Amino acid sequence: MDGFETRRGYDRNPRVVRDRRLGRSSSAWARSFAADDVRPLIVCRGPIRKEAMDVFAQMGIEHYGILLSEKDSIVYTHALAPELRCLHPAHVHRVKDYTGATKDERVKLMQEIVAIARAGGYTHVFAGYGFMAEDEEFVRTLEEAGLVFIGPRSSVQRAAGLKDEAKRTALAAAVSVTPGIDDATRRIVLRKWPDHAALRAAAADRGLLGAGAPGARLADGIPLAEAADALLAAAYARRVDLYTTDELCEELERGAAELLARHPGRRIRLKAIGGGGGKGQRLLAGVAPDAAPLEAAARARAAEVPALAREILAEVKAAGVGDNKNILLELNVEETRHNEIQLVGNGAWCVALGGRDCSLQMHEQKLLEVAMTQEGLLEAIERARAAGEAPRAASLERERASLARMEAEAERFGQAVGLNSASTFECIVEGDHHYFMEVNTRIQVEHRVSELCYALRFENPADPADAFEVTSLVECMVLLARHGERLPRPIRVRREGSAVEARLNATNGALEPHAAGIIVSWSDPHPHEIRDDQGICVKNPDTGVFMHYRVAGAYDSNIALLVTYGASREEAYQRICEILRTTTLRGSDLHTNLLFHYGLVHWFLARSVWAKPTTGFVVPYLTQVGLLAVELGGLDFDVMWAELGARHERRLAARAGAAEATGGGALKKVFALKDTLVRRPVEKICAEPHLLSAWLSRNMGSFEIRSGRVRWLKNPIEVLADTYWLLNMTPQPQAPAAHVIWDHDQEVLSRALGFYRRVGERMGQAGGAPSWPELRAHLSGDTAPHGYDAELWRRVRGAHLGFQAGLELLDALVLAGDAARFFELRAREDGTVDIPERLLDRELSARMRKVLAPPPAMRANEIVAVTGGMFYAQEAPDRPPFVTKGSHFAAGDPLYVIEVMKMFNKVLAPCSGTVEEVLIDGGEGTIVQKGQPLFRVKPDEVLVEEDSAERARRRRETTLRYVDAIFDAEGA
Structure with a gap:
């Protein structure tokens, strides 16, 4: 074993990158797999471009270059393509776009890339997870030009990458698939030319017999379906249309009507064969099972299909002459989770590297991805059994068995298509059953989640002790492209127990895309954070200052990938939570989903990190957060603060003992002293409902609600201190005063915490300090407990009253959560998520999206x-x-x-x-x-705006009802 065996040292700190240069290995066998002679051209953008550049440099690859589109960030004011800082200008190749809007533009760009590669002396092309990564024609063009694609070869792209072909391959490999129709274009061809003679005549008329569909493939002995496919393939190769878009839409409409009638109550998903990343998909509503007549209802619903199909073709830019326009129709699995298996192969062997749960998504775009490994599940099962949680243990057992089946099927599929690089086998999961969905013939955005959990150990067949390990999937793809079938089948080696990735996107509070904002500052990565941000955070090398960066809107909403790891899933979630807490991202017109992630991660930490949300979870969750915003919008905290002070004064006037303890007007001084201490964090939470979601989840064990009243199980002063921590407002050197606790507030808070610590220690029994309800009961009594004289006890009670006064604002946050029914969205014992029916109302969800992201102001x-x-x-x-x-x-x-x-x-x-x-x-x-x-x-109707005075009156009434509930809880 030489210096490349890094099972332990590297594992403990994955951000420290090892020397990946196999050419320096002490092992002659390992040196034979060096790849420093590879000269790659990178034809993708975003975080994967920068990651590839870093990995290439670490492998000793010195000659590499990048494409730079005119639409990339570089063309915008105050923008900078960070990759340019470490490349010679001769290795930056400017193009109009990374892909074309039409078939002609795409073909032209392919040839342009080939010309750039030849002129620049490049031997390989790397497309990451970009536009060209799954384009069979592009890969074939490179192969014909003598260039090597760092990714699956063109034959694999066709067999696995096109959704219709992949589905047929899966069926042949005994892989479970979703019911539906994948052969709409074949049906059109056979409807127009129903026998072999007609197919041959159609081929002859269009000059196709010598272009990918030789006469032998159309002979009478060939199955008719295969002959039709051969004719279609020849037509696509020659860019000849055998059918019109109208004919495709008619065929899809017929197929949808069949499916709807056979499966009443089920929706249908339309999917472009070349879509990906959420693009090229639409949902068609089902028909009611009791609709009569059912066939007529199905035909009426299917009439919506042509419009949806045209949208899909426009979105994936497959509406041109000669484009493969096939669209799949599949039954939509409603309560579905999205699991995927990471695959690596060299054409002879295929190895699965565990799975990823990618169910947390919206608009078909993944948001939070977490690792799934059999080892991690076994450890979680043991912990659940030790804790006496039998339902959870049983649920995790089923999860582990399902993962094992998916990994086995994925490897079979990879073998069937001769996978020779990295790809992802994607499944939808319904209960304990799973269905193959598609294969992404590229590296995935979330690939680090898998590579943090597993390394690949390549052993010398003649001497297993002579080995090297690969911990980067990008590196592995390069080695596969360079050495292919020479690489022996690797052994997967466990690294970290779990990993999780949050996609930081340029989206507003409702997760709708929001481009063009400028990032003016970004905190440094956390020690346990792996931040893939295309180099945005790299400071100016001369000044050390963060350089402003405009978020480009031409391509996608992703700004960065925030990745972390842990010994367990719990630890990984806790670390991503800490990363989100300490990340400060500021700018002009800048909207991101950072706070959404913060609230979401807290939701799972408070309930179960092993909960099993479906792909439909995020919308009702957002709806619930919107309801929190509505509830907060009905409150006036100026009124509440003033009313709390007034009621405390009236209470003191009615309690002579307390009044003597504090003196006349003392509480007014207390409220004035604590105004910013209490109100600043509360108002910050109220300004951002995603923060309230995080706060409510984090404090679920700190209170209980009885008959609409809050009873604290934890000292509210400790909750307030924790709130400052939650909001990252604790004292920080050199931080702007606007973003941290102020010095005089910190002094008051520290005095309060010290006071209760001393009182608790003094009143503690052999079992330790009393609980807050017990301590509060003591402090509410007039009689001095043992160890206190009357005067001291009077002063202690007075201090207690002063420290607690005004903390009722925290009660308001709890009451707002209760009024919005936030706690009804929960995880069951078996891990499934209980979503209240009210949160599935589409009209309510649409209204709440507007609450979370108000539309721009406009005239009537x-x-x-x-x-x-x-x-x-x-x-x-x-x-x-x-x-x-x-x-x-x-x-x-x-x-x-x-x-x-x-x-x-x-x-x-x-x-x-x-x-x-x-x-x-x-x-x-x-x-x-x-x-x-x-x-x-x-x-048609003139809209009348609500009177502002009436709106203020209503807010005041709601606020006073909250104060009534708070003081009723206090026993006033």
């Missing part, structure tokens, strides 16, 4: 852009505009499409009215800004 006679992005007047280039001058529209009708970060969003009318003028000037794809007027309209 205008429709404005809901966000910045590219404006489109119709759903597809060959379709008419949704509205034109003079059009009447109803509330909920589509008005326009806006493309933000590669996602197409159909915007619906907020009211009914008539278009008087179209204000957008320019062609399709015109860039618009949030709040920009698009249409001048005449509403």
Whole structure:
């Protein structure tokens, strides 16, 4: 074993990168796998581009270059492509785009990349998880040009990457698949040319017999389905259309009607065969099981399919001549989880590296991903059994068995397609059953989650002690591309017990894309954090100052990947929580999902990190957070603070003993002294409902609610101190005063904590300090306990009253959570999540999204852009505009499409009215800004805004009801 065997030292600190240069190994066998002669061209962007550059350098690869699109961050004001800092200008190759909008543009770009590679002396091409990573035609183009693709070869891309082909391969490999229709284009061909002779005639008429569909493949002895597929493949190769988009839409509509009628009550998912990353998918609502007649209801619902199909083709840019436009129809598994298996192969062997639970997602985009390993599950099962948690242990046992089955199926699939690089086998999981969904023939965004849990140990077949380990999947892909079948089947070696990744995206409070913000400061990574941020956090090498960075909106919403690890899933979650807590990210017009993640992670820590949310969890969770915001919006904390002070004064006046203890007007001074101590953190929480979600989850064990009243199980002064910690407002050197506790507040808080510590120690029994309810009961009594004389006890009680006064604002936070029914969203003993029916209401969810991300202000006679992005007047280039001058529209009708970060969003009318003028000037794809007027309209009904005085009166009434509940709880 030489210096590359790093099972322990590297594991303890994964952020410390080892020397990956096999060429320096003391082992001749290991040196034979050196890859420093590889000269790669990187044709992707984002965090994976920077990671690849780092790994290449660590491997001793000195000659590498990157593409840089005109649409990348470099073209924006105050922006910087951080990768440029460590590359010679000759190795930065500018292109118009990373991919084209049409087939012609894509083909032209492919040839441009080949020319760049040849001119630059590059031998390999790395596409990461970017636009070209799963493009079979691109990979084939490289292969024909004599270049090596660092990823699956073109034959694997076809067999595994295209969703229809992959589904057929899975069936042949005895892999469980989702019921549905994957052969719409084949059906069209056989409907038009129903026998071998007709297929041959169609091929001859279009000049296809010599281009990928030789006559032998259309001979009478060939199964008709295979012959139809051969004709389609030849047509795609020659860029000839055998069917129109209208014919495809008609076929999909027929297929959808069949599925809906066979499976009433089930929705159908439409999926482009070349989609990915959430793009190219739409859901079609089902029909009621009791609909009569069922077939007619199914046909009526299926009539919506053509519009959805056209949206999909436009989104994945497959609407051009000769494009493969096939779209799959699958039954949507409603209560589904999204699990995936990391695969690595060399064509001869295939190894699974555990799984990842990626169920926490929205808009088909993953948000939080956590590792799944059989070893980690076995350890969790043992802990559950030791704690006497039989239901949890049984649930985890089923989870482990399911993971083992998925890993076995994934390896079988990889063997079947001859996988020769890294790929991901994706499944949807329903209860204890799973179904194959697709294979991503590329490295995944969340690949670090797996590589932190497992390394690959390659042993010399002649001497197992002679070995090296690979801890980076990017490195492994390079070695596979360079040495292929020479690499022996590796042994997976366990590293960390678990890992988790949070995707930091440029989205608003409702998780809608928000581009163009400028990052002006970003705290340094936490010691346990692996931050993949494309180098944004690298300071100016001359000044050490953070350089402003504009978030580019042309491609995707991801800013960075925040990854961490732990000995267990619990520890990994605690660490990602600490990373989120201490991360400060500030800027101009900057919106991110950082606080969403903070609240979400706290939700799981408070309930169970082994909970099993489905892919439908985030929407109801956001709806619940929106309800918190509504409840907070009904409160006036100025009124509440003043009323709390007044009621304390009245209470003192009615209690002569307490009044003597504090003196007249003393409480006014107390409230003045504690004003900022209590109100600053509470008001910060109230300004951001995701923080209230985190606070409520963290403090679930600190209180109980009885008959609408709060009873604290933990001293509220300790809760307040913890709240400062939660908000990262504890004292910090050189931190701006606006973001930390103020010195005089810290002094009061420290005195209060010290006071209760001393009182608790003095009143403690052999078993330790009393609980807060016990201590509070003592402090409420007039009679001095043993060890206190009357005067001392009077002063102790007075101090207690002063320290607790005003902390009732914390009660208000609890009551707001209770009123919003926050605690009803919970995890059951078996790990499944109990989502109240009310949170599944689509209209309520839509309203709460507007609460979390209020739409831009607009006049009553205008429709404005809901966000910045590219404006489109119709759903597809060959379709008419949704509205034109003079059009009447109803509330909920589509008005326009806006493309933000590669996602197409159909915007619906907020009211009914008539278009008087179209204000957008320019062609399709015109860039618009949030709040920009698009249409001048005449509403059918004039909207009357609520009177501000009436709104203030209602808030005051609600606030006083809260104060009533608080003081009733105090026994006033």
